Each structure stands twice: as structure tokens, then as C-alpha cells.
Amino acid sequence: MPDLLKAPMALEFPFTRSLGPVQSAFLTGLRERVVLGVRTGDGRVLVPPVEYDPVTAEEIRDLVQVSATGTVTTWAWNPEPRRDQPLDTPFAWVLVQLDGADTALLHALDVPDATSVHSGLRVRVRWAEERTGAITDIACFEPAQDGQAAGRTPAARHDGAFDDPVTGIVAPARLDYVYSPGRAQTAYLRGLAEQRNVGERCPSCAKVYIPPRGACPTCGVATAERVEVGPAGTVTTFCIVNIKAKNLDIEVPYVYAHIALDGAGLALHGRIGGIPYDQVRMGLRVEPVWSENSRFPDHYRPTGEPDADYDTYKELL
């Protein structure tokens, strides 16, 4: 399709998450440059620690301190770091079994090239300068020339108590998309740019959908025949908005209505203006008011025609 509509779309969602007692102790420990693990019922030490045994589902709370030095168990060389990854220069992803731990921690290893990393390499934590109680308090790992064999430092009991413990994390995330609305909605948006309302008719039940979604949800078949509807329409039902929405420059109260454009098989919604809010009624005839450089009508206003008879729109409520 020529001139396909596309637009960048960013989804950002800063999840605020609470921590269980084990996670809280672990992340607070990282802030204090202490690495904690948790001991399972069969004596294994899990680092990073979890609240429940991944095998038995038993609640586990027996905290231990392990070393900040350990051994690479597997690695992968990342030649092109991506936006939010721990290092912005090429690095190795590693699983590191810290001395005293029986499981491995995922993180980045700062080495200059792939030949500088191998399974069995001794590495140690490089702490972030600013630490807040997050996995990123470990900036990355770096090689440790300690000449030691793995597991020389046994885990030691730890009560997990710190001043001012971290009880939650805020995990920001941003994903970038290029949004394309598809065939039917592209045609609809192009029509709107010319201040025309172009819907699509179902070849099976003849209902005209606006905005069109490309399929008739009743019949499950593609809609294709384009039908211009409106511009005038009828208020089928409405509500009075009394609370001002954030970032919306419209005085309350105002009326938001379902409007059946003439020829449409279902109502769309829009704001009603040009009439006191308490005089809007079902059956009111309205027309769109377009503003400059907008793809959508700013609002709908009364046409001055007599109200529509209820029977003409009762199926479109």
C-alpha cells in the first residue's frame, strides 16, 4: 500500500514493586556492598536469593553472606550493547557462581574482547559508585587475579538486618515501537485528514462501521466497501463530565456523547459543545467542528434541526 501511515510510539511504564523479606535483605545488602544468599532446606545456597525454594516451593528465610568473588559458569560475548544494558562498551554476559553459592547470578563482565573470557574465569563484583538497593548496584563484574580455586570462601550466616532497609524498587521500562494502523484504519485516518468520515460496510450484514477495524465483529469477515457517512449525526446517549482530566484544557462540566453519524451502523463518541451542558439530550442533531491541523473533530455542535425520532436511533445506543 503506498503512503502507509506510520508513527513512532513509546511505551513507558515505571513499575513500583514491593519486596519480600529475602529480596529486601539482598538488595539492601548490595547497597552496603554485601552479597547475601538464602539457604534451602537441603542446604544449597541460592544467589541471588528467592523467597521460596524453586524446587520444593518451601518458604526459605535462612540468609547467608557469600563472597563478592566467584567463577564464570558460562558466558556470551555481546559485541553490540543495547540501550539499557549494564555497559555501553562491548562486554560479556556471564553467569557467575559466587564463592559460597550453589547457583549462578546473571550479570555483565567488563573485559576488552571475547578472548578475555572463558568458563572458569575468576571474577569479582565491581560496585556502582551510587547504590540504591537494586541489582544494578553491581555495576558489572571484572576479572579477579586471586589465584584461588572456586568455592574457597564458605557462606556465613547473616541476619539480613541493615539500617534503613530497601522495601521496594521502581523498575522503569521503555519500549519503542513504530505503529502502523493497518489497511482499514489507514484509509479512515486519511479520510479524516480531509475532514471526511469514511467507514466500511460489512458485505454480509451491511452494517457500516466507523471507525472501521477491517473486520465485522458480528460476521467475522473483512469489510472493504468504503462508505462516507455524516457529517451530521444524532446524539444517542451521553454523560456529563464533572471532573477535569489531567492535561485536558476543557472546562467542566461538559458533555461526552455517543453520536450516530448519518449512515453509520454504530455510534462513535465525541464531546458536545456550543450548547449548555444541561440542555444536551438524546436525539439532539449535531455536526462536527474541525480545528486546524487536526485529524479529529474538536467537538460536535447542534445543527439546529429538530431532534431525531427515537425509533431512528434506538438500535444504535
Added chain:
Amino acid sequence: MPPTGALRDVAIVAFAQSDHLKSTDELSEVEMLMPVLHEVLGATGLATGEIDFTCSGSADYLAGRAFSFTMALDGVGAWPPISESHVETDGAWALYEAWVKLLTGEADTALVYSYGKSSPGSLRDVLTRQLDPYYQAPLWPDSVALAALQAQALIDAGHTDERTLATVAARSRDAASDNPHAQVRGARPQGDYVVQPLRTGDCPPIGDGAAAVVLAAGDRARALCARPAWIRGIDHRIEPHAIGVRDLTESPSTRLAAERAGAFERPVDTAELHAPFSSQEVVLRRALDLGDEVAVNPSGGPLAANPMMAAGLVRLGEAAARIHRGASDRALAHATSGPCLQQNLVAVLEGEDA
């Protein structure tokens, strides 16, 4: 426990899939999906109203569209109201739910479909959002990186090497030469490292696609399909999420699911494996005891087309289609979800006279 599936005979009676493409900018999700739904219903002659249960699989994060599955339902024709459900994962798990529904006797026919449009986003980054939000997601370890850690563990353990991985990739794309729906058909160079030790050729193509199957029980299945693909057993199992807790060279969840699906009772002639990375086929072959006499991914598998949320259902569909056309008597189909084969589903399908 006997293999589940003995309560009532349920079969896959039809399968359809889209062409899997690098991008489908001109189509919305429902526009991409609808022709596949029409094709699979057309193969059985059933109308939407004759389907007792509908179940779908998809994930909103892929295209960044909230509640996209409700829009996809437009393509079904869900009026008068239908009995319907959705899983936020691969459609193979939607098929599992539908199979359970048929076993209960509440339904005799089911439509199962799934779709994924990965092209609008950056899939490697999007998939980091399925990871645990405390210890993994803040590091943004992308899907190739995690698979590469697993591949290196396999190499270190002596289970494979880069040359063997290249043969897996080459065999898959060669097989896809005969698959008109595949995204990557025919040989292509292994290319550079994406994340070492995985090269471009070891990684699945990223693209958009959809798939659908129809399930039916007992005589209904026989009436709808000349040679139904009977589900003799199906099971799914999961492992701990954190990859540092697991032995990445093994897949005990696949093994257990296969045992419970009855996969080891008799040899299979075909296996459709949802191994998005060449190295993961090595893991699955070992877990499933698959020898060279078994045709593995004759469709080309996920290395030839890997539409997210559909590629697992495609494995079940491809295995069933092989039985439908008499090219297989007993086939294993596998689907996976999560990082490094965290969750695995195994089904055993048979032709009537097998």
C-alpha cells in the same frame, strides 16, 4: 499415572497458517489473522456458530497494543456471544486449554488460533520484559544473549560445537525450501556473531504471522477430517525462571512432559520442535531421545519462521498436517515459552490406523 488423553479421543482436524513475513505494516493484527481463520474453518466446513469453544494465544507487548486479542476476536465473528478464552503466551497452550475443554465433554469442537506481530517493536528488548523484574529485567538481557549463554554451556559440556550448530541451521532452512509459508527458505550464510557463540544463522528470523487449528472429539473428528491427527497425550511442565538455578544443558521439563504424553511408549517418525535457536535443538534432541531416523522439523521449524506466540502452535499444526496427508503415522510436537526453554509442552499425535 497413565498418559492423559484416554478419557476421550480428541484430534487436530485442520491447520492453517499465514505466510510468515518480516513485516506486515499494511495489515492490522485482525487483518493478518482473519484469512487464516477463514482457511481453517473452510477446511472443515464449519461456521463460527458451529464451534463450541474458541481459545487464542497472543501477547500485547509484541506490537505494543493493549488488549489486542479483543480486537483479533473481530475476525472470529463472536456474535451471538461465543464461549471463548485467551492465553497470554504461545497458542500451543491455548490448544492445551481447548483440549481439556473437549475432554470434559463440554465441547465437541474447538477453534484455536494465535498470532504475533513482532515487526512494530524491537523484539530482543521486548522479550526482556518477561524476565523477573528484580534481578534480571533491570539488566535488559536480550533473548539472543540468554540463548547464547545456554549455547556456550552446551559447547563447554561437549554436547555441540559451532560447526554442528551450523548444520542444524542449514538443515532447517533447506527443509523450509518446500514450505511456502516460511520466512527464510533455502540456504543462507551463518553470518557474524549476534551474541557469541550464536551467529545470525543460529537465530530465528523475526517476523509476523498467525496460525489456527480446529480440534474435534470422537466421531465428530472423523466426520470433519479423512485422517484426523489424534492427540494421544499432551502435557506441559515448567522449570525455575532464573537461568542461574538451572542446568542449561538439560531440559528436565521437556523430558517429564514427554514421559507424561507417552512419547517414549513407541518411536515417533516425525518431531516438530520449537527450538528457536539452533543450540536449543541440541538440548531437545537429548531430552526427547530423538535419533537420526526421526524427521526433525521437516517444515523448517522456527529457524525458518518464528512468529512469536504462533510458532509453538505451528509445530502442533505442522505435525498434524503431516498425519492428515499420510506422511506421518506418529509425530511428536513440542512448544516452548520463556528464556532458555523454561517451559515446555509436548504432544504425541497419531493417525487412526497407526
